[in-house]
Amino acid sequence: QLQLQESGSGLVKPSQTLSLTCAVSGGSISSGGYSWSWIRQPPGKGLEWIGYIYHSGSTYYNPSLKSRVTISVDRSKNQFSLKLSSVTAADTAVYYCASVRINDAFDIWGQGTMVTVSS
Amino acid sequence: SSELTQDPAVSVALGQTVRITCQGDSLRTYYASWYQQKPGQAPILVIYGRNNRPSGIPDRFSGSSSGNTASLTITGAQAEDEADYYCNSRDSSGNHLVFGGGTKLTVL
Numbered sequence: 470q471l472q473l474q475e476s477g478s479g480l481v482k483p484s485q486t487l488s489l490t491c492a493v494s495g496g497s498i499s500s501g502g503y504s505w506s507w508i509r510q511p512p513g514k515g516l517e518w519i520g521y522i523y524h525s526g527s528t529y530y531n532p533s534l535k536s537r538v539t540i541s542v543d544r545s546k547n548q549f550s551l552k553l554s555s556v557t558a559a560d561t562a563v564y565y566c567a568s569v570r571i572n573d574a575f576d577i578w579g580q581g582t583m584v585t586v587s588s
Numbered sequence: 589s590s591e592l593t594q595d596p597a598v599s600v601a602l603g604q605t606v607r608i609t610c611q612g613d614s615l616r617t618y619y620a621s622w623y624q625q626k627p628g629q630a631p632i633l634v635i636y637g638r639n640n641r642p643s644g645i646p647d648r649f650s651g652s653s654s655g656n657t658a659s660l661t662i663t664g665a666q667a668e669d670e671a672d673y674y675c676n677s678r679d680s681s682g683n684h685l686v687f688g689g690g691t692k693l694t695v696l
């Protein structure tokens with residue numbers, strides 16, 4: 470059974486870069502047919518798709534975040550990562566990683582990690 | 589603003605049937621998926637594709653679609669179904685994913 474686990478800094482200063490990693494267990498990140506995604510949820514608000522990376526390496530990002538986002542895969546460590554630059558308080562949120570397999574559905578989610586942007 | 593529109597809140601009496609809707613032009617082309625989120629927990633997928641339930645999701649959850657509207661129906665709502673529900677699909681360009689704003693379901 471595929472499992473995902475986020476890790477990274479829980480506190481980031483304004484203007485700095487947020488960096489998170491999602492460890493994949495119970496399966497290979499190189500498996501065909503998967504894409505790997507990041508989603509966030511500000512406190513008390515709804516879900517926002519950040520972007521995803523296909524097993525081929527192609528990336529797609531939310532247009533509202535595209536200039537600041539990078540998603541990458543480290544196959545040797547079976548994990549994928551998120552970098553969000555020039556953060557502000559508006560980037561404070563719970564960040565989730567998720568797998569996407571069929572019909573663009575996020576079928577497996579990590580537990581989420583809270584990131585606060587504050588000086 | 590989201591390209592997928594959901595009613596902010598819906599209520600249902602225990603044991604009755606409730607429909608939660610999601611509207612958007614892209615739904616004429618792409619399927620919607622549905623997620624249940626309880627306080628302090630990660631969302632879980634409950635419906636995907638035409639009307640598919642992942643393993644472990646009760647059969648009282650079903651999905652349907654007509655025109656620009658996708659629906660999640662809970663037949664015989666239980667107290668444990670009280671949660672926030674989100675739809676997601678592709679946006680009108682087809683290149684990106686998007687979530688609806690979410691619907692808070694209260695079971696009375």
